[in-house]
Amino acid sequence: MNGLNGSLGSVAIALRTLADPWQIGDVEIGGRVVLAPMAGISAQAFRRQGRRFGAHLVCSEMVSACGLDYGNERTHDYLRIAADERPLAVQIFGGEPDRMARAARMVVDAGADIVDINMGCPVRKVTKTGAGCSLLEQNGGDGACRIVEAVADAVDVPVTVKMRRGARDGSMTFLTVGPRLVEAGARTLTLHPRSAQQMYTGVADHALTALLVEAVDVPVIASGDITSRLRAEAVLHGTGCAAVMVARAAQGNPWLLQELATGLDVEPSNDEVAAELVLYAQAVAREMGERRAVPYLRKFHGWYLRRGRFDRTLRAELGATRTLDDIKRLLYAAAPGACQLVAARAAELDVDDPGDTELGLPVSIYGGG
């Protein structure tokens, strides 16, 4: 592993596995696989699917505290929290303590089990407002601490922080600010050990995660380049982190979550890939309506089709669809066994009657970053 001493912490944590339960504050988490927050991706359907495939904790994409506070039309969409996606962390972002505290109360009232604060977003439209990754660097982290204190005072659920290593390449800001965030009330820290400057280039240096684990007495979640069970176990054991978080590798690949959670190598057939994409598309359409679902789903087609052996033209054909029925028709033509699988799974999941579990609460989802 990148820069990590292979024996680091291995004696003390030799028995820790991805299936071991742990806690964030008093919230019980059934295992050590966490599905990451991803703006534009982590819709409710994505989180529920993640839980169904074995992720032990899921997180909403980042929600704008400003948008919540102003009752902004675009921001005030519907976050539907279903019983089967809990425990759920809702992530908020913003640069003003009072506003963040009010936003935190709103998401907790809506049913969030954990409030996560974004201190990692490197996107300029977020950092220029004093939010995201820029918080870590302001006045030696004073602003970040004030936000954690204000949010922790405002809610009675655990408050957590997700951050990058710092703004610039080589930054070690996480190591000075991390312990202060814990003093301010953060019950868990997630580290994506890249700088904001790096965006997604290079590798996530989990030797830094090991340093943070040593420096704080709360659980640390490791985010970045968790792409296989081997890698997940190496990071878990090599750093002493409490859990691993999966983001890009889970896009269109819920089977990876299953592999991490169960230890079983999963190779879905064409029928299973197509069936899962249909189930996912149906869930997304139910959540956000067909008009928004079809463009949202476009990026998922390619991600899913990577898992099977499909005709090259299928991706382009799916990209040109305008309705859910067209998506289904193309997928069933390409993988004829998928239709039966969908019928069987739909009955198991009772997907046509989600009303019992979905609360339909008026909290917003922000699609930026």
Ligand SMILES: Cc1cc2nc3c(=O)[nH]c(=O)nc-3n(C[C@H](O)[C@H](O)[C@H](O)COP(=O)(O)O)c2cc1C
């Ligand atoms: C499309 C996309 C959207 C993201 N949105 C968020 C977000 O809303 N909040 C956040 O804390 N991190 C966000 N991230 C960062 C991921 O949660 C994760 O830390 C990062 O991608 C590294 O993990 P990976 O190598 O497993 O992808 C996003 C990443 C991607 C690729």
